[in-house]
Amino acid sequence: MNAERLTLHTDKYQINMMYAHWVQGSLNDKAVFEIYFRKLPFGNGFAVFAGLERVVRYLADLRFGDEELAYLREQEEGYDEAFLALLREFRFTGRLHAVPEGTIVFPNVPLARVEARLFEAHLIETALLNFVNYQTLIATKAARIKLAAPDDILLEFGTRRAQEADAAVWGARAAYIAGFHATSNMRAGMMFGIPTKGTHAHAWVQAHDTEEEAFRKYAEALPDQVTLLVDTYDTLRDGLPDAIKIARMLERQGKRMNGIRLDSGDLAYLSQRAREMLDEEGLNYVKITASNDLDENIIFNLKSQGARIDIWGVGTKLITANDQPSLGGVYKLVAREKEGRYEPVIKISANPDKVTNPGFKEAYRIVSRRTGKAEGDYITLRDEEAVARGERIKLFDPVHPYIHKYVEDYEAIPLLVPVIDGGAQVGGLPRLDAIRDYHAEQFRLFWPQYLRKLNPEQYRVSLSEKAWELKMSLVHRHPGVRRGEGGAATEGGDPPDR
Numbered sequence: 001m002n003a004e005r006l007t008l009h010t011d012k013y014q015i016n017m018m019y020a021h022w023v024q025g026s027l028n029d030k031a032v033f034e035i036y037f038r039k040l041p042f043g044n045g046f047a048v049f050a051g052l053e054r055v056v057r058y059l060a061d062l063r064f065g066d067e068e069l070a071y072l073r074e075q076e077e078g079y080d081e082a083f084l085a086l087l088r089e090f091r092f093t094g095r096l097h098a099v100p101e102g103t104i105v106f107p108n109v110p111l112a113r114v115e116a117r118l119f120e121a122h123l124i125e126t127a128l129l130n131f132v133n134y135q136t137l138i139a140t141k142a143a144r145i146k147l148a149a150p151d152d153i154l155l156e157f158g159t160r161r162a163q164e165a166d167a168a169v170w171g172a173r174a175a176y177i178a179g180f181h182a183t184s185n186m187r188a189g190m191m192f193g194i195p196t197k198g199t200h201a202h203a204w205v206q207a208h209d210t211e212e213e214a215f216r217k218y219a220e221a222l223p224d225q226v227t228l229l230v231d232t233y234d235t236l237r238d239g240l241p242d243a244i245k246i247a248r249m250l251e252r253q254g255k256r257m258n259g260i261r262l263d264s265g266d267l268a269y270l271s272q273r274a275r276e277m278l279d280e281e282g283l284n285y286v287k288i289t290a291s292n293d294l295d296e297n298i299i300f301n302l303k304s305q306g307a308r309i310d311i312w313g314v315g316t317k318l319i320t321a322n323d324q325p326s327l328g329g330v331y332k333l334v335a336r337e338k339e340g341r342y343e344p345v346i347k348i349s350a351n352p353d354k355v356t357n358p359g360f361k362e363a364y365r366i367v368s369r370r371t372g373k374a375e376g377d378y379i380t381l382r383d384e385e386a387v388a389r390g391e392r393i394k395l396f397d398p399v400h401p402y403i404h405k406y407v408e409d410y411e412a413i414p415l416l417v418p419v420i421d422g423g424a425q426v427g428g429l430p431r432l433d434a435i436r437d438y439h440a441e442q443f444r445l446f447w448p449q450y451l452r453k454l455n456p457e458q459y460r461v462s463l464s465e466k467a468w469e470l471k472m473s474l475v476h477r478h479p480g481v482r483r484g485e486g487g488a489a490t491e492g493g494d495p496p497d498r
C-alpha cells in the first residue's frame, strides 16, 4: 500500500462531485474557492497562518496511481472506466494564491484562494482544510505561549501525546514558526531543519542503583549536553544535591552543566529553591527547565509567582490544542465560470456569520503611514482600483455598518500572494527560519490591545463598499431572503452610509 500518497486523503463526496461533473460535461468549468475561518481560537485576538508548505507539496504530488484506481473501481458508486482512465492523467493545473506562512491573520479574511477546474478544486478541499486548520491552530496556540514567556526558551515536547505522527511533526513545525526554539522530535528536526533538544527521562534514573550514579553516568556519556531531571525521588533533598555534585565534577573537567529539569510539584516554589541552592554553590549558569502539563495560562501564572524558570518544555496542551481542539476553517465557492466569465455565487444561511462573501476577491492589510500600525484588513472585489491607488477608503463593520471610519495615507499590503500558477510553483517557498523571522516581525504592525491573551480588542475586517453591495444584491436575489421573512439573514441589512 502506498500510504505516503495523499490523493485519496479526501471525502468521498468530492470524488462523487468530480464524477457528476464528468458525467455532465462540466468538469472543465473553472471556479474560485476561498479558505477562511470565522472565529478565532482560544479567545485569542489573532491567529497565525501555517500549513502552506504541506499544501504545496500535496498539490505537486497529486496523482491517481494503480492502487487508487483499483480502490475506486471497488466502490458501490460504480464509477465508469472512462472516468477512471481520465483520473490517471489527473494533475493539479490550477492557481493558488495564499497568505505567507507566519502571517498574523483574522476571521473572514481569505487565507488562500484556489482558481481551478471544478474537477480539481473539489478534490483538494478536504486535504487543504485538514492541513491549514491544524497547523494554523497549533501555530496560534504556540504564539499564545510565546507571548506568555517572550524572553525564555521554549521547547516543544508534545509528540507522545499528539494525535498521531503527522500531527506531531507538522505541529512541531507550526510551533517553531510561532517562536518555539526547538523540538524534541528528531524526525521533525530532520524533515524541516528545526533545532532539536533533549534532557533525559525518569527511566534513566530508575535504571540505576542510585540517582547520583545515574547522573554521573549520563554526564560521563554526554558531558557537553547535561540537563538532569531532578524529581525522580525527592527534588530538594536528593535531586538538587546530586545534580550539584555532577556540576562540580564537570567543572573539574573544565565543563559546565547545562541545567536541571523540574517535572512535578510546585514549580514556582521548587524553581525558586533550586535557583537559591544552585546560586549558593556558584552555579548561576545552570539553567532551570520546567515541564508538566504546561500551557500559556500556567506559565503566565508561574511567572506572576516569581518562578525562576529559564526554559519551558511544553507538550500535551500545545500539540493537542487542549482548550480548543479544532479551527473551523472553511473552503467556500465564491465564483464560477459561466459563458467565459466569473459569476459571483453566495451561500445563504440563517446564521449571518455563515453567509459567504461572494465574488473573486483580494485582501489587503491597511497600514497607516502615520503610525506604522495596521488599521484593519480590507477585502475588495478583484477589479477595484481605489485601494491600489491609495485613495481614501471606508472601513466599516459588516455586522454593524454604522460603525465606520475613513482611512487615507496608508499602505495597502496585499495579503494573497501567488504560490502556484498553471499547476507549477511560482518561485520557491521561503525557508523555515525566514518564515519564523517574518512571523516575529509581524507583531510590529499591531497595537498591543489586539495581541493580549485575555479579552483582546477585535481587529477590524472590512468589506469594500463594492464587495458589500455585491453581497447584498445576491442576498436579496434569493426568494424569501429579506429581513423578517423566511429566517435567512445576512450581515447588517442596510447599506453603509457613504
Ligand SMILES: Nc1ncnc2c1ncn2[C@@H]1O[C@H](COP(=O)(O)OP(=O)(O)OP(=O)(O)O)[C@@H](O)[C@H]1O
Binding pocket: 263, 264, 265, 266, 267, 268, 269, 291, 292, 293, 294, 298, 301, 302, 305
Ligand atoms: N505554582 C504553581 N502554580 C500553578 N500551577 C502549578 C504550579 N506548580 C505546578 N503547577 C501545575 O499544576 C499542574 C498539576 O501539578 P501537580 O502538582 O498535580 O502535578 P504533580 O502531581 O506534581 O506531577 P506528576 O503528576 O507528574 O507527579 C501541572 O499542570 C503543573 O504545571
Ligand SMILES: O=P(O)(O)OC[C@H]1O[C@H](OP(=O)(O)OP(=O)(O)O)[C@H](O)[C@@H]1O
Binding pocket: 157, 158, 160, 161, 263, 291, 292, 293, 294, 313, 314, 315, 316, 317
Ligand atoms: O507534560 P507535557 O506538557 O505533555 O510535556 C511532556 C511530558 O512528557 C514527559 O512526561 P511522561 O511521558 O513521562 O509522563 P508524566 O510525566 O506525565 O508521567 C515529560 O516528563 C513531560 O512531563
Ligand SMILES: O=C(O)c1cccnc1
Binding pocket: 157, 158, 184, 197, 198, 199, 200, 261, 291, 313, 315
Ligand atoms: O527532553 C525532554 O526532557 C523531554 C522530551 C519529550 C517529552 N518530555 C521530555
